Amino acid sequence: PVSIIVFQEMEDKVISPEKAEEAKLKARYPHLGQKPGGSDFLRKRLQKGQKYFDSGDYNMAKAKMKNKQLPTAAPDKTEVTGDHIPTPQDLPQRKPSLVASKLAG
Amino acid sequence: NKTQSHSRGEYNVYSTFQSHEPEFDYLKSLEIEEKINKIRWLPQKNAAQFLLSTNDKTIKLWKISERDKRPEGYNLKEEDGRYRDPTTVTTLRVPVFRPMDLMVEASPRRIFANAHTYHINSISINSDYETYLSADDLRINLWHLEITDRSFNIVDIKPANMEELTEVITAAEFHPNSCSTFVYSSSKGTIRLCDMRASALCDRHSKLFEEPEDPSNRSFFSEIISSISDVKFSHSGRYMMTRDYLSVKIWDLNMENRPVETYQVHEYLRSKLCSLYENDCIFDKFECCWNGSDIVMTGSYNNFFRMFDRNTKRDITLEASRENNKPRTVLKPRKVCASGKRKKDEISVDSLDFNKKILHTAWHPKENIIAVATTNNLYIFQDKMN
Numbered sequence: 001p002v003s004i005i006v007f008q009e010m011e012d013k014v015i016s017p018e019k020a021e022e023a024k025l026k027a028r029y030p031h032l033g034q035k036p037g038g039s040d041f042l043r044k045r046l047q048k049g050q051k052y053f054d055s056g057d058y059n060m061a062k063a064k065m066k067n068k069q070l071p072t073a074a075p076d077k078t079e080v081t082g083d084h085i086p087t088p089q090d091l092p093q094r095k096p097s098l099v100a101s102k103l104a105g
Numbered sequence: 106n107k108t109q110s111h112s113r114g115e116y117n118v119y120s121t122f123q124s125h126e127p128e129f130d131y132l133k134s135l136e137i138e139e140k141i142n143k144i145r146w147l148p149q150k151n152a153a154q155f156l157l158s159t160n161d162k163t164i165k166l167w168k169i170s171e172r173d174k175r176p177e178g179y180n181l182k183e184e185d186g187r188y189r190d191p192t193t194v195t196t197l198r199v200p201v202f203r204p205m206d207l208m209v210e211a212s213p214r215r216i217f218a219n220a221h222t223y224h225i226n227s228i229s230i231n232s233d234y235e236t237y238l239s240a241d242d243l244r245i246n247l248w249h250l251e252i253t254d255r256s257f258n259i260v261d262i263k264p265a266n267m268e269e270l271t272e273v274i275t276a277a278e279f280h281p282n283s284c285s286t287f288v289y290s291s292s293k294g295t296i297r298l299c300d301m302r303a304s305a306l307c308d309r310h311s312k313l314f315e316e317p318e319d320p321s322n323r324s325f326f327s328e329i330i331s332s333i334s335d336v337k338f339s340h341s342g343r344y345m346m347t348r349d350y351l352s353v354k355i356w357d358l359n360m361e362n363r364p365v366e367t368y369q370v371h372e373y374l375r376s377k378l379c380s381l382y383e384n385d386c387i388f389d390k391f392e393c394c395w396n397g398s399d400i401v402m403t404g405s406y407n408n409f410f411r412m413f414d415r416n417t418k419r420d421i422t423l424e425a426s427r428e429n430n431k432p433r434t435v436l437k438p439r440k441v442c443a444s445g446k447r448k449k450d451e452i453s454v455d456s457l458d459f460n461k462k463i464l465h466t467a468w469h470p471k472e473n474i475i476a477v478a479t480t481n482n483l484y485i486f487q488d489k490m491n
Binding site: 016017018019020021022024025026028032042043045046048049050051052053054055057058059062 | 127129131133134135136137138161223224242243267270271272273292322324325326327375376377378379382383
């Protein structure tokens, strides 16, 4: 593994505290990009701020924060709405139609 | 409680008001926080005080005025405001002003909105007392204090292709005396001085202040810790001070290639950069301030703040905390032990509390009184009276 090679190099020279810290970081996160000040890093900085799905989502979140004491309906554990964008796996199984299709068996 | 210059009264809360409210950017589905990024006072022209306050997107001009008397003795109104029946008025009297309990009112006078795509980090009032600048990550705009529907873009460092973005604006300030001169600092540790007389768009600097870096010392952290979090001119305007993560640097405006002085704020953190990166503390934005042109002050962690005397080259570390300092006692200097044996009264680096950060400090313009902000409290310290 790459990290072991790095440590062997360290034994040969005197390393500044900053470079020692860098080696520590690279050992923990081997895939860390080479240019920390590069555009990915800066673009994340420009984009700070919580993103919401839409204004309805935002207003719901604000209302939830303000009214924590409001009694909520008994939470249906299988229901997934309001907190995040649902994925197909989150949604409850579609209930079968009461009327069987005339085409079925 | 407006203290006279010779009295040592205690400071008390003068006024509290809500400057900004949270908003929602419908176009980008992003929340705009109400958090105030900067406050700047205008020079006082009459009895009222004016200040500019800004959040990420909107700057507001607030008027703070006092009312300590009210008119009484109207002929047609009772004291509680109800109208009197005019037929019951048999004599006339002259209404007079009578003293009342001090009331402090804050009212928004101007709202400067919709001029910044990115997050505003600085505002600075020009020495002409008519205009001011506001700076976000990529652009700087010039406003007139009376005009809210128009602002002029004076710096734009947005690249045509955002993939090529390498540097953002971190702070900006007008020169205290020269109304066409301003500086802005960057995330790469450079400061550019611009002259608005040179061109309408000051994309080309008049001066570039940058300390040469030893390439063999470069590490992953070099650029991050060189990012300048604050830039402040000395009162004279001859010098400017910059704050980066580990140090405070004093620059002479006449010399671009290196600072004239560098003061280490907390050099012992250089061997902790890895953890400071992981807990995001390495991105903390410390401010700095001058006392005239001689003493500079800045904050650190563990509720410590530091002062450097440019003339005597002495420095001191003090702590703003109630547990360790009783009111009206002299502050005891603190010392951090970087490594090795810790002496009595020293604090080891590993026991510093990185959640207790002092990002904002301010020095009274005339007195030796300082204000130091911890996370939840504001401390006011005064010179010891002899």
